[in-house]
Every structure is written in C-alpha cells, then in structure tokens.
Amino acid sequence: MNVAEAVGRALAACGVRMVFGVVGSGNFHVTNALVAHGARFVAARHEGGAATMADAYTRTSGEVSAVSVHQGPGLTNAITGLTEAAKSGTPLVVLAGEATDARSNFHLDQDALARSVGLLPLRVSDPATAAEQAVLAVRTAREQRRTVLLSLPLDVQAAATEPDWTAIDRLGADLRTLDEPHQPREPGDDVLAAVCAALTAAERPVFIAGRGARHARPELERLAALTGALTATSAVAKGLFRGSPWDLDVSGGFATPLTAELIRAADLVVSWGCGLNMWTTRHGSLIGPAAKVVQVDLDPAVFGRHTRTDLGVTGDVRQIAAALTAALGGEAPGGEARCGYRSDELAGRVRAEGRWRDVPYKDESAAGRIDPRTLTVGLDDLLPAERVIAVDSGNFMGYPAMFLDVPDEQGFCFTQAFQSIGLGLATAIGAALARPDRLPVAALGDGGALMGIAELETVVRLGLPMVIVVYDDEAYGAEVYHFGPHGHPLDTVRFPPADFAAIARGHGLAAVTVTRPADLAGVSAWLAGPRDRPLLVHAKITGERGSWWLEEAFKGH
Structure with missing residues (x-):
C-alpha cells in the first residue's frame, strides 16, 4: 500500500x-x-x-x-x-x-x-x-x-x-x-459558588447561547427555569430555544425591538459558548452599564475579548449548567419557576412582539418590486416547517435570517465569521446533505448568487430538492447604503438587470420570478408537485433603504 x-x-x-x-x-x-x-x-x-x-x-x-x-x-x-x-x-x-x-x-x-x-x-x-x-x-x-x-x-x-x-x-x-471532544478540568467550587451567587442575586437575568451551547438545550432550560432567566442566542445558534415561551430569538443586530429592550435592561448576562462579539451585543450597547457579565466557554481566550467580562468560567456548557442547577437545589418545582425576569405579563409580550414578523411595518412593494419583508413572510407561510435555512452575506441577509422560522438549532446554518459573500449556496448544499429529512432553503443576494453560481450544477447533479431564493436589488446593497448617503458615486456597485430565472433554467432548475405577493403562487405549485428539480425564486426586491440590521452595524463605524 x-x-x-x-x-x-x-x-x-x-x-x-x-x-x-x-x-x-x-x-x-x-x-x-x-x-x-x-x-x-x-x-x-x-x-x-x-x-x-x-x-x-x-x-x-x-x-x-x-x-x-x-x-x-x-x-x-x-x-x-x-x-x-x-x-x-x-x-x-x-x-x-x-x-x-x-x-x-x-x-x-x-x-x-x-x-x-x-x-x-x-x-x-x-x-x-x-x-x-x-x-x-x-x-x-x-x-x-x-x-x-x-x-x-x-x-x-x-x-x-x-x-x-x-x-x-x-x-x-x-x-x-467519543460523545464530546476532550473537556478541560471542571472549575473549582469557588468559581461555581460565585456564579450561583450572581444567579441568585439577579432580578433580570438573560442567557445568551452561542454555537458552543448547541448541544446543551435541556441543561440550559432547566437552569433558566430555576433562575427565571430569559433565553436568547447568537445568530449562529438561532433556533436553539425555539418553542420556549421565554425565547427572545437572536441577540444583537438582528434582534427585535423587544429583544433589544429586554437584554439591555438585564442586570445579569450569562454567555454560554458565545463570544459576545460586536454583532451579538450591537457593539456592546446591549450590555447595560450596571449589568454583571459571566462567560462560560471551553476557550478562556474569549473572556473579555469583545466586551467586558466580570467572571469567566472555563468548561463545557452542558456540564457547567448541570453543575449550577445541582448547586442551586435542582430543578424548579413543576419545572418552571416564576422569579427573576419571568412573569405572565412578559410572557404575553414575548408572544405578541418576540418575532420580527410580529412587528408592524408599511409594505413598500411597488413598481414591479416586492418588499423583502413581505416576500419573506410569504415564504415562511408556504415552506414546510421542517426546513434548514442557509443565508449568504449582504444587505438582504436579515430578512431570511429573521423572518424565516426554523424548527431548532439544526435548522439554521450561518457561515458569516469571515463576512464573505458568495458562500450561501455551498452552505445550503452542505447543510442539505447533513439533514436530508428537511427542505433546504438557500437565501442569496444577487451578488453572492453570481459569485457561487457554479454550484447550481452541483445542486441539480445531487438531486437536492432545494429552494434557492435570490434577493435581487441589482447592487451590492451594503455598499449602496453605506456610501450613498454621503454623496459618493455608486456606479461601481450597481449592475444592470440579470435574469436569474433564465440562468436557473439553463442549469436544469425550475424557476419563478416574484415581483408581487401573487407571484408566490409559483412557489406553492412547486411545493405541491413532485419537487423533482430544485427551484430558484428570482425575487426583485425594493431597494430604497438599507435593512435595519445594516443601520445598526454602521453605528459602530
């Protein structure tokens, strides 16, 4: 050999x-x-x-x-x-x-x-x-x-x-x-006692879970119930607490107004396998000046890297959460404690205002273009609940990331640590192969779609029943909204129309062009059919303004 x-x-x-x-x-x-x-x-x-x-x-x-x-x-x-x-x-x-x-x-x-x-x-x-x-x-x-x-x-x-x-x-x-990678030695009793003291003293605790906590939902929810904490995630862990009445969804630039309000008012923020970077904390503005910050992570190098850390705990999230629950006396009676941040009134607010699709907006669809919010809400209503969403980078990305629901933490794949556009379609292929039981959905901007277009052939060759949504504003939208307000010329970041539906058909996909809500009937027809070819949805979206998350991001520059 x-x-x-x-x-x-x-x-x-x-x-x-x-x-x-x-x-x-x-x-x-x-x-x-x-x-x-x-x-x-x-x-x-x-x-x-x-x-x-x-x-x-x-x-x-x-x-x-x-x-x-x-x-x-x-x-x-x-x-x-x-x-x-x-x-x-x-x-x-x-x-x-x-x-x-x-x-x-x-x-x-x-x-x-x-x-x-x-x-x-x-x-x-x-x-x-x-x-x-x-x-x-x-x-x-x-x-x-x-x-x-x-x-x-x-x-x-x-x-x-x-x-x-x-x-x-x-x-x-x-x-x-091996069930889990090698774990470091558990923290000492003094460290756990300090975290217990912080949890006991907190009146408005919030847990923010990241990718390092995706394996620990039961343990985190038991500890959150015991301490009255609300739960949120970083973008990469979206869906981890889906179904919980105390789920605030994603913290940071993608956060709803209610989520931002509640995290900003917390007196204790516990980060679980989450770096608390500028995106998750809105450049630190979601961490109140009087809030105590605890970070739990396998890698102690993350403590304080992006925001202040009052107490760092090195260890596996699941093990630390279980140890803290035991130290605090075990699970809450009936599995649910009414203390800390939790109340009937707040539960009602989370139900009514906790998702972006619950936040009222003025539909700006006009002149042969559809509002990306209206588009995405319509897709959310049509697509089956068992789905895995992959989102590329760009001005558009907040709409599919936040208006498309996911069933759990395996329903969202977000390759955004390097902030490169053009990775979304390949991301969807990898996620689809990992979860063949779910409908894969790729959400792309027009720029990223053209960068990764070679992999359309891969989608067809592998026979993936994928829905590919191209949010087309005929521009690199982030640059338009970053530089346009200052009077800079934008010819270098705007492009003539491209017929993505024709490109898709040339690769062997089915395709539909959407310029108004009624055009989503083409998506319904594909979903009802044999789904023997992947579907590309060419959505011509409005582009008069930048997305809310981009406005938040620019505040840090």
Whole structure:
C-alpha cells in the first residue's frame, strides 16, 4: 500500500464519512482511498464551494468531515471557505497535495498560507507514520475544534508503507465513539459558588447561547427555569430555544425591538459558548452599564475579548449548567419557576412582539418590486416547517435570517465569521446533505448568487430538492447604503438587470420570478408537485433603504 492509500483508509477508520472536493492529480489517490473505505465523495465545481460545503455539513451534523484539493491552486481556491471554517472553529481535515520542488508551478509555502488564515498545518513527511499522522489530524480537529491542513507531498504519497492497522483501527474506533471532544478540568467550587451567587442575586437575568451551547438545550432550560432567566442566542445558534415561551430569538443586530429592550435592561448576562462579539451585543450597547457579565466557554481566550467580562468560567456548557442547577437545589418545582425576569405579563409580550414578523411595518412593494419583508413572510407561510435555512452575506441577509422560522438549532446554518459573500449556496448544499429529512432553503443576494453560481450544477447533479431564493436589488446593497448617503458615486456597485430565472433554467432548475405577493403562487405549485428539480425564486426586491440590521452595524463605524 502507498501513503495516499494509507491516509485515506486511516481517515475512514476515524469516522470521516463525507469528503468534499475537486479532484486533480495531487489528491486523486487519497480521495479514491477514502471512497474505497466507505466515505462518500461530493464533487463541487469550485474548491471554495467544496470547503464551505464541508464546513456547513460539519456544523449541521456534528461530524468531522474532509476537504480534498489539488496542490497549489486547488488549495488557494479553497482559502476563503477554509478561512470561514477556521474563524468559526469548525473541525475539518483538509487534504491537499503538495509540490515540494521549488521549480514546480504548483509550489507554495502551504504552512505559511495555512497559518495566515488560522488553519493548523500538519504534514505527512515520513511514510512509516503516515497513517498515524492522519489520525492525529482528525483528533486535533475534533478535540481542539480546529480546521487542520494535512499536506501530502507528492513524492511521499507514492512511497510504500506498512501501517499497524490493528492499532490504527483501535485509535479510530476511540475517536468515533467519543460523545464530546476532550473537556478541560471542571472549575473549582469557588468559581461555581460565585456564579450561583450572581444567579441568585439577579432580578433580570438573560442567557445568551452561542454555537458552543448547541448541544446543551435541556441543561440550559432547566437552569433558566430555576433562575427565571430569559433565553436568547447568537445568530449562529438561532433556533436553539425555539418553542420556549421565554425565547427572545437572536441577540444583537438582528434582534427585535423587544429583544433589544429586554437584554439591555438585564442586570445579569450569562454567555454560554458565545463570544459576545460586536454583532451579538450591537457593539456592546446591549450590555447595560450596571449589568454583571459571566462567560462560560471551553476557550478562556474569549473572556473579555469583545466586551467586558466580570467572571469567566472555563468548561463545557452542558456540564457547567448541570453543575449550577445541582448547586442551586435542582430543578424548579413543576419545572418552571416564576422569579427573576419571568412573569405572565412578559410572557404575553414575548408572544405578541418576540418575532420580527410580529412587528408592524408599511409594505413598500411597488413598481414591479416586492418588499423583502413581505416576500419573506410569504415564504415562511408556504415552506414546510421542517426546513434548514442557509443565508449568504449582504444587505438582504436579515430578512431570511429573521423572518424565516426554523424548527431548532439544526435548522439554521450561518457561515458569516469571515463576512464573505458568495458562500450561501455551498452552505445550503452542505447543510442539505447533513439533514436530508428537511427542505433546504438557500437565501442569496444577487451578488453572492453570481459569485457561487457554479454550484447550481452541483445542486441539480445531487438531486437536492432545494429552494434557492435570490434577493435581487441589482447592487451590492451594503455598499449602496453605506456610501450613498454621503454623496459618493455608486456606479461601481450597481449592475444592470440579470435574469436569474433564465440562468436557473439553463442549469436544469425550475424557476419563478416574484415581483408581487401573487407571484408566490409559483412557489406553492412547486411545493405541491413532485419537487423533482430544485427551484430558484428570482425575487426583485425594493431597494430604497438599507435593512435595519445594516443601520445598526454602521453605528459602530
């Protein structure tokens, strides 16, 4: 067996079931070895799409997946997607061929490139330890929540190797059966006592949960009931508390007026696996000056990084929440305490005002364009409840992110840590493959849709019953609303009309153009039919003003 074959077999032994990529000569053999040992390979049309598909698949499924790319340009093409994954702490293994001969056109310093965007570089240098190095890549990705680049020099790939497969299979089995990554030592009793004291003293506590808390809903809800806390999430954890009468939905720039009011008035904010960055706190303005801030996270480096932290607790969210509940005397009688921030009156306000679609607005649909709020509310009413939503970046993004409901924390995939446009369609593909039981919905701006358009063929080829909504204002809207009010020329960020419906049909999709609410009948017809082709909805939206979340974002500049 050669090294390429051994690496593929070892990765499969560690439970890598999904591989996304574009195959060239430098990653041909390792990719085939993965497939031969049970992994599924999904061919993307661009390496950047492959990286984002793997990122979204891992976020939604919880499994470590792999990206397989050619040396040189295969890796550089993937970099934007991999940077997003690295910034989000997504555990991925990136397999990249490597041309070590400086005379090769494909040669580059892959380690330096990896480090520059937050990837952890590893390399298979010795044929004798190739399989062990592959296991190390998976373990490191999983335990440290890192995106790991495993470089595979071309000459080493072809070398013969004789791994100890009994040992490799045993190590792989251990990784596959771990329920959670390695956890740090639990905090001391004095730290837990300090948090208990803060929870007991608080009259208006609010919990804000992030991606690091997505596995801990039961424990967080028990502690919130015991202490009377309201619950909210960062954008990436949207849906975590869906169905709870105390769910404030998303904190930050996407927050409803009621959510912003209640978080701003909190006297205790407990962050659970959440960085409390500028988006989640509206540049810190949602944290009241007298509020005490507690952060619970596996990584103590996040404490105080974006906003002040009065008390940092290093540990797993689920374990810490359970320990605090036990220390406070267990669950509330009947499972629900009426204390802290909770009251019948407030529960009524949350029911009436807690979602953006409950906030009154003036419909601005006119002149052959539909208000994006009206569009999205209409789609929310039509689309089945069991859905997974992926949203690209841009001025439009708040509308699908906040007006489309999701059933739970696995219903929303948000690749926005790097704020790149063009990742939304690939995100939807990865999430769709992780949750084939749900209708995948990709929400894109016109700019991002054209950037990622190559993956329309991937959607059709994979037979995904996807709904792709293009919010088309014929511009890079964020720049229009950022620079336009100051009198700057906008010719560089405005574009002539593009017929997205025709483009979609050319790729083999069904398509409908929406300029008014009645046009959504085309979506109803597709939903009622066989859904044998994906559907693109070309929505020509109004563009007279920026979105509310963008106005909030600009306040910080």
